[in-house]
Amino acid sequence: MSSQSRRDFLLRATASVGLALSAATIASLVSGCEQDETAPEQPSGQTYTVDVSAIPELAAAGGITLQSITGLNGGDAVFISRLDQSTFAVFTSICTHQGCGIDLPADAQSNCVCACHRAEFSRRDGTVLRQPTSGSATNLQRYAATFDAQTNILTIRT
């Protein structure tokens, strides 16, 4: 190989490596940008327990409460809704539109309404029922929950 062709080869090889590194760097940056920054940070595989007998709002089916549970939902309160004697739904109180805190339902027949732009979510499971006045919201993040009727302990899992 002449010194000229060797030089051309090295230039082309260097350019290819540069392109490969650039593509990898760009892919890394893009994937970093694709992370949902609105999702609360919390470790997965954690369990949290709640003594339901200590919360009067949950004494009967249809009851709902807002509770702050250390370590769950990034420190923000969650709704706990009693669906029947042995079934509960647990979902975030942080609006999926622009992150405002959602209020407890005004009465036993109402749903959860976000005061910022009026999005409405089901009191039973956080499903979006009415979109905000502009833009859109999605269902509220829900957590797995099981209830032990013997002990009145609700176990929430992430």
Ligand code: FES
């Ligand atoms: S932040 Fe909740 S409706 Fe806009």
